[in-house]
Every structure is written in structure tokens, then in C-alpha cells.
Amino acid sequence: MLQALTPSQGAKLISPNIYTLITCIDSKGQPNAIGASWVTRTSIDPFLMLISIAFTRYSHDEIARMGEFVIHYPNEEQAAGAWLCGVESGRNQNKIKKAGLKLVDSRIVRTPTIDDVTVAFECETKNSFITGDHTVFVGEVVAVTGNPVKNKHLYYTANSGLMSLDLTGNINKNIEKDR
Amino acid sequence: MLQALTPSQGAKLISPNIYTLITCIDSKGQPNAIGASWVTRTSIDPFLMLISIAFTRYSHDEIARMGEFVIHYPNEEQAAGAWLCGVESGRNQNKIKKAGLKLVDSRIVRTPTIDDVTVAFECETKNSFITGDHTVFVGEVVAVTGNPVKNKHLYYTANSGLMSLDLTGNINKNIEKDR
Numbered sequence: 001m002l003q004a005l006t007p008s009q010g011a012k013l014i015s016p017n018i019y020t021l022i023t024c025i026d027s028k029g030q031p032n033a034i035g036a037s038w039v040t041r042t043s044i045d046p047f048l049m050l051i052s053i054a055f056t057r058y059s060h061d062e063i064a065r066m067g068e069f070v071i072h073y074p075n076e077e078q079a080a081g082a083w084l085c086g087v088e089s090g091r092n093q094n095k096i097k098k099a100g101l102k103l104v105d106s107r108i109v110r111t112p113t114i115d116d117v118t119v120a121f122e123c124e125t126k127n128s129f130i131t132g133d134h135t136v137f138v139g140e141v142v143a144v145t146g147n148p149v150k151n152k153h154l155y156y157t158a159n160s161g162l163m164s165l166d167l168t169g170n171i172n173k174n175i176e177k178d179r
Numbered sequence: 180m181l182q183a184l185t186p187s188q189g190a191k192l193i194s195p196n197i198y199t200l201i202t203c204i205d206s207k208g209q210p211n212a213i214g215a216s217w218v219t220r221t222s223i224d225p226f227l228m229l230i231s232i233a234f235t236r237y238s239h240d241e242i243a244r245m246g247e248f249v250i251h252y253p254n255e256e257q258a259a260g261a262w263l264c265g266v267e268s269g270r271n272q273n274k275i276k277k278a279g280l281k282l283v284d285s286r287i288v289r290t291p292t293i294d295d296v297t298v299a300f301e302c303e304t305k306n307s308f309i310t311g312d313h314t315v316f317v318g319e320v321v322a323v324t325g326n327p328v329k330n331k332h333l334y335y336t337a338n339s340g341l342m343s344l345d346l347t348g349n350i351n352k353n354i355e356k357d358r
Contacts, residue, residue, distance in 0.1 A: 002326055003298070005324060014298060015307050040216075041231070042231040042310040047311075048310050118185065120181070128188060131221040144189035145182060147181055153193075159346050167338050
């Protein structure tokens with residue numbers, strides 16, 4: 001039977017949430033990567049995806065300024081580095097290097113792509129709008145790359161850190177815990 | 180190593196995707212429910228969620244007209260009915276009844292809530308915008324209900340229909356197949 005829940009109880013119950021890394025280039029020309037779960041496709045033709053980024057995040061203004069970003073679904077072997085990018089800020093450090101992630105040139109956009117992820121979507125911002133304390137950036141996917149062999153990618157669970165799933169539902173739990 | 184992928188190859192690799200049901204009231208006053216995966220939170224304070232709905236779906240205009248909707252994360256026992264709501268149209272039938280789902284009064288909005296789901300978010304539309312062939316409806320969550328005991332909710336896998344996961348990552352695979 002249904003019972004009344006608080007917003008935070010409700011938010012917890014919807015997990016596991018997809019866990020992506022978004023790359024951008026900051027005002028010093030340095031690439032940065034942030035963890036993001038509030039990401040979805042939003043149009044079939046044209047192929048559009050959207051990301052919802054808090055005003056307070058270092059990358060917010062950089063994504064707005066550059067007009068492009070890359071959405072990555074990291075493979076499970078990249079969990080520790082992907083997690084570090086989610087919990088630390090890139091304001092005063094090179095997070096990507098610290099995370100042990102390797103960057104490669106993207107096919108179309110200037111923002112680099114993280115190597116060997118399950119899949120990466122190069123996006124050019126077509127529109128953006130404010131939703132409460134976040135900005136939604138709508139990106140047109142101009143190139144897609146990936147490593148289909150490493151198809152187990154990351155999800156964030158409310159109760160047990162990161163896990164991975166592939167497109168058939170094969171799972172590895174507890175691969176990176178909250179610390 | 181990364182390789183170039185087609186958009187459809189890329190879209191497949193991001194699965195499993197969260198699987199929700201959205202209820203609305205149609206112009207005849209009948210409740211309807213549609214399956215939707217392109218759903219995410221988009222603001223913490225205020226608590227906002229967004230849904231991306233194709234222009235072509237029967238519920239698109241109804242959601243626009245009513246200015247409200249309810250987002251449900253069905254529990255795994257509701258998989259067969261939830262799947263039916265995703266693959267059939269409500270244009271000429273009462274899908275919810277056919278799906279064996281029970282409606283209850285919502286706490287705040289006029290649109291009813293599906294009983295016994297893992298969690299349901301009653302939303303009042305605050306904004307909407309067009310993204311390609313979809314409309315994004317941004318809803319303020321005005322009430323949250325749920326059944327935390329039934330916390331295994333649904334995900335759609337590209338290769339094996341619906342599966343369920345709870346917030347710790349416990350899984351049941353293949354609970355409803357494409358037919």
C-alpha cells in the first residue's frame with residue numbers, strides 16, 4: 001500500500017541511477033570531467049541528449065561558455081577514477097589525470113573524449129534553460145564512439161556505491177563504495 | 180580502444196534504462212498511463228523532475244493541457260502491466276484496466292496515482308520546451324508516495340526486456356520480455 005514519503009525518501013528509491021562523466025574545457029584551456037546522473041536522451045531525430053548541471057559546479061559555466069560537451073558512460077574498470085571525478089572538484093586540480101583516465105581527441109568537438117569508455121556522445125549545445133537550481137543543456141549528438149566489448153557501465157546505488165550493468169542486465173555490485 | 184559507432188549502436192549501449200509510467204487525464208476525463216524512460220531529476224530545491232515525451236504520443240497533448248502528471252517507478256510485480264502500458268496506445272482503450280493496475284487518488288494533483296508502486300512523484304508542470312521531436316515537461320514535485328517494501332523497480336534492457344533492481348543493486352533479470 002502507498003504511504004506518504006519525504007522527497008529524500010522518494011529520491012533514494014529511484015536509484016540505481018545511471019552514472020556518466022561529462023567532459024568540458026575550462027577557461028584556462030584545461031579539460032575537466034564531472035560525474036552526472038541527471039542525463040537522458042530527449043529526441044530521436046535529431047539525436048539530442050540533455051544534461052542537468054547545478055549552478056554551483058565548477059563545470060557549469062565552462063559548459064555554458066564552450067557550447068559543447070561530451071557525455072561518457074565509463075566502463076566498470078574505470079569505476080575508481082569515475083568516482084573520484086564525481087566527488088572532487090576540478091577547480092584547483094587536474095582531476096582527470098588524478099583519476100587515471102586517458103583523454104583522446106574527439107571526432108568532431110574540441111572537448112576531448114575519455115578513452116575506452118563503453119560509449120561517448122559528442123554534443124554541441126543547441127539550447128539551454130534553467131530548472132530551479134540547475135541548468136539543462138540540450139546537446140545534439142554529432143559523433144558517437146565507444147568500446148562495445150567493455151559494455152558493463154556504471155550506476156550509482158543509494159545504498160552501496162557504484163555497480164555495473166551491461167545491456168543484457170549482467171551485473172557486478174559494490175565495485176566502488178562511498179568513502 | 181574507442182571505435183566510431185552509429186547513433187543506434189550508442190543508444191543501445193547506454194541501456195539498461197529506468198522504466199517509468201506517467202499518468203495523465205485525457206480530454207474525455209479518462210486516466211491514461213504511458214511507459215517512459217527519458218525521465219530525470221533536474222533540481223534539488225525546488226524539487227523538480229523532467230520527462231521527455233514524443234509529439235506523436237497520445238498523452239503528449241493531454242499532459243500539456245492538464246499542466247500536471249504523475250511519474251511512477253512500478254515495482255517488479257507490476258512488470259507485465261507496466262510493459263503493456265509502454266507498448267500499446269491509450270487512444271482507443273483503457274490501458275490501465277487492461278494492464279491490471281489499480282488507480283488511487285493522488286494527494287495533491289487531480290491525476291490519479293497507480294497503487295503500490297515503489298515510488299510516485301506528483302508533478303505540477305512549471306515549464307515546458309521543445310527538444311527536437313519531443314517536449315520536455317518540467318514538473319515541480321508536490322507530493323511523494325510509495326511502498327518502500329516493494330523497492331525493486333523496473334529497468335529496460337536493450338537485449339532482454341525488463342529487469343528489476345533495488346537501491347542496493349539486488350537484481351531480477353528477464354521478468355518481462357519483448358514479445
